[in-house]
Each structure stands twice: as structure tokens, then as C-alpha cells.
Amino acid sequence: ALAAVGQCQLMSTWDSLFSHLRQPIAQILITRNDIVDRTQYVNAQNTLAQLLSMGVIPIVNENDTLTVSEIKFGDNDTLSAITAAMIEADYLFLMTDVDGLYTANPRTNPDARVIDIVQDISSLEADVSSAGSSLGTGGMGSKIVAARLATSAGVTTVITRSSRPGTIEEIIEHHSSNDATSSDSALGVEETKPDPPLHTCFLPSDSPVHSRSFWLLHGLKPHGSVYIDEEAYNTIRDTGYLLPSGVIAVEGKFGYMEAIKVMVAPRPSQIELNDDYPMACSTPKEAKEVGRGLINYGYAELSRIKGLRSTQIHSVLGYSGSEYAVSRENLAFFEMPSRCMTPTSLSSPAPETYNDKNPLNDIPAASANQ
Known part of the structure; x- marks a missing residue:
């Protein structure tokens, strides 16, 4: 109210x-x-x-x-990233009370500096999640998550201080002039440009996902996981669909047309799989999430037909649904296997709070409407 x-x-x-x-x-x-x-x-x-x-x-x-x-959603950073992706924006500005993402906590480390450009956000996430990372604890977690979402959709994302008027225009002009300067330099023309306001710029992905693929990857709450091996992964990257024969294990309690994670893991040898420990031959840490999709069979059905040919579905289930576990139009892949985010290992002097998980994955289960 x-x-x-x-x-x-x-x-x-x-x-x-x-x-x-x-x-x-x-x-x-x-x-x-x-x-x-x-x-x-x-x-x-x-x-x-x-x-x-x-x-x-x-x-x-x-x-x-x-x-x-x-x-x-949990925070406006996430909402802004989704909105930017929906309209295919050129830039997303995340305005805050600090200058950008620091190499260390500037409150405790006088040598801390603002990171100007982040070309590969997945590498940044790997660095900050390692035990030996130089990045300290702070309030940049939700902004890093937002930057990952937006850049995956081809949106240049900037973190900068909001208190100075004209900052947005100056930063855009700086990056636009840099592109022009690169062309001029090739022609032997040099021009001195004023320094822009301090900021961190996350460059967009070279292979952005748009529209339905972005919605599949980032708009839905996964209800479970489907495990495949490397051979099946290479195959579905070419074909665009997943057959039951490529599934080696399932996890979760998902139903028809609900969202699932597609995980790549070593194929089990002769160790029995079970519901409590779906990857008996490899721990969940050994599995990598490579994509998401809307499943054509519920958990119970897929558990019975995993590893089988599509022609065997009727004899096992008593009916024939789709020949695919996940159809082409309902399957999307991340640019790179996703890593576990650890925002608490990032640095910022701002005293803001945030959820230490991807906020898009913290929403209760909901089915997708076709």
C-alpha cells in the first residue's frame, strides 16, 4: 500500500x-x-x-x-540489465557512489585503482572467486551480475559515480572518440583527448544472445538439471537439439516444458546413478553449465528414457511424445560455460548490501508460457 x-x-x-x-x-x-x-x-x-x-x-x-x-528481482541493477537487453540498448550505466570497480579495497589499500576496461567478464569472475584474488570484499556484487547479463546481450556496461553532472555524456563521447582515434591513428593523425571521468567499462560480448535465447538463458528459473557428456555437447552445438540418447543423468523435479540447466560432465562408467546423487562418478563441481532449455519430458519420464534412442520411447513410456528431450527452438547456450559467482569477493568501498548469488536464479519455480 x-x-x-x-x-x-x-x-x-x-x-x-x-x-x-x-x-x-x-x-x-x-x-x-x-x-x-x-x-x-x-x-x-x-x-x-x-x-x-x-x-x-x-x-x-x-x-x-x-x-x-x-x-x-532483488535489485534495480538486475532489472536494468534485463531492460537493456530487451531493448538492445547500446549502453547500460550503473550509477553508484564510487568511481568503478577497484583492483582492491581502496579503504584499506592505498595502491587500489579503478579498472578501466573489462574485456572478458568471465575471466574477472574466475579471478575474484579464487582464494588468492587481490579483490576484496565490497558491494559490487549485484553490479557485476548485471554487467554479465547486459554484456552477454551485446550491451556495453559502465559503472561510475553518479554525483557529477555530465558524466554519462562524457564517457560515451570518450569511447566514441577512441573508436574514431583508432581510425585516425591508422592514417597518421593524432589528437590529444581529455581524460574522461573515472569509470569501469565492461565491453559487450563478441557473440551476443538476443530475444528468445536471452529469455531462455536469463529469464527463467531452472527446475533441475540434465547432464550430458562432451560428445553429446559437441553434437547438440551443431544440431541445436538434445536427444534422450545424449542424456546421462537428470536431477531435480521438473515437469513438461519447465526450464532446466544443461550440464556437461564425464560419462559414468559402471557406477549406478540414483536420485540422491545423480552423478555418482563425478561430483557436481566437475559438471559445467553450458546452456538452458525447456524440457519436453518431466523428470520421471526422462529418467526412464535417458540414454535411449528416440525409437525406444514408446516401448518404455507407452506413448511417444517428442523425439527430442529439448527441441531446437527451446535450447540456448552460454557463450562460455558459466562459473559460480562470488560477489562477496569483489571490491567496493560502498556500504551497500546484496544477495551473494545470481538474483535471476533466486526466484521461486515458475513454468514457461509458450
Whole structure:
């Protein structure tokens, strides 16, 4: 109820500020369920695109009046990354009260410096998760998660201080001029450029995922895992679909058309698999998540037909559903095998708090609507 009252005051403030620029604005309230449901996700995309084409700036926020804690995004960083991916934005700016991502905690280490450019965010995650990492504890966790989401969709992401007017424009101009300077340098033309405001820039992926693939990878809550071996992984990267014969184990209690993780693990030898320990020959740490999909069979059915040819499905289940465990249109892959995020090993002097897990995976289970 208080959030409903606050929304009026908030939009009144926004409208007053933008009216001085004669700039029309609109309010878009999104819930986690709007992302899980494919139809609502596309509707949100279309609404945002239409507003921008009309020259209207959308003010996007979470619908706190209807959202309970169990189904919240968790932070505006995550919501902003999803929104940026939905509209295929050029830039996402995460404004905060520090200059960017530091090499160490500047409160305790005088040699700490702001990292200017992050080219490979997965390498950064690997460094910060290692025991010998130089990055300290701080409040950058949710922003790193947001940067990973946005850059995977081809969005350049910037973390910088919000207190200085003109920062966004100067940073964009700096990176645009750098591109132009590279061309001029090749022609023998040199020009001195002023230093931009301190910031950390995360470069976009060379192979971004868009639309349905982004929704499959980042919009749904996985209900379980399907394990395959390296041979099956190489095959499905070429074919685009997963057959039951490629499945070596299953984990979780998922149903038809619910989201699952696709995990690559060593194929078991002659050790029996069971529900309590699905990878008896390899610990879960040895398995790598490579993608996600919507499964064509529930846990019980897939457990019975895993490793079998599609022609054997009817004789085992008594009926023939799809010949695929995951169909082509319902399967998407990460650019690289994902790593476990450990935001608490990142550095920032800001006293903010955050969830130490990927907030997209902390939402209760929900089915996908085709």
C-alpha cells in the first residue's frame, strides 16, 4: 500500500524534472512474472520499443505494489540489465557512489585503482572467486551480475559515480572518440583527448544472445538439471537439439516444458546413478553449465528414457511424445560455460548490501508460457 502511494510522488517528481526539458515520460512497472511468461516478456519489449520510437523516455521500476519478497528481482541493477537487453540498448550505466570497480579495497589499500576496461567478464569472475584474488570484499556484487547479463546481450556496461553532472555524456563521447582515434591513428593523425571521468567499462560480448535465447538463458528459473557428456555437447552445438540418447543423468523435479540447466560432465562408467546423487562418478563441481532449455519430458519420464534412442520411447513410456528431450527452438547456450559467482569477493568501498548469488536464479519455480 505504501509503495502505491509512493509511486504517485515518484512519478510526479520525474515529470516535474523532465517537463523543464519538454521531454515526455512514461512509467513501466515490471514484475518477475512478466519476465517468466514469454508472451508478457514480448509485450514488454514491444511497449518499450514503441515508447522510444515515439520519443518518450520510459521510467522502468519494479512493481512493488504487487510483488512479494519471494518473487522480486532483488535489485534495480538486475532489472536494468534485463531492460537493456530487451531493448538492445547500446549502453547500460550503473550509477553508484564510487568511481568503478577497484583492483582492491581502496579503504584499506592505498595502491587500489579503478579498472578501466573489462574485456572478458568471465575471466574477472574466475579471478575474484579464487582464494588468492587481490579483490576484496565490497558491494559490487549485484553490479557485476548485471554487467554479465547486459554484456552477454551485446550491451556495453559502465559503472561510475553518479554525483557529477555530465558524466554519462562524457564517457560515451570518450569511447566514441577512441573508436574514431583508432581510425585516425591508422592514417597518421593524432589528437590529444581529455581524460574522461573515472569509470569501469565492461565491453559487450563478441557473440551476443538476443530475444528468445536471452529469455531462455536469463529469464527463467531452472527446475533441475540434465547432464550430458562432451560428445553429446559437441553434437547438440551443431544440431541445436538434445536427444534422450545424449542424456546421462537428470536431477531435480521438473515437469513438461519447465526450464532446466544443461550440464556437461564425464560419462559414468559402471557406477549406478540414483536420485540422491545423480552423478555418482563425478561430483557436481566437475559438471559445467553450458546452456538452458525447456524440457519436453518431466523428470520421471526422462529418467526412464535417458540414454535411449528416440525409437525406444514408446516401448518404455507407452506413448511417444517428442523425439527430442529439448527441441531446437527451446535450447540456448552460454557463450562460455558459466562459473559460480562470488560477489562477496569483489571490491567496493560502498556500504551497500546484496544477495551473494545470481538474483535471476533466486526466484521461486515458475513454468514457461509458450
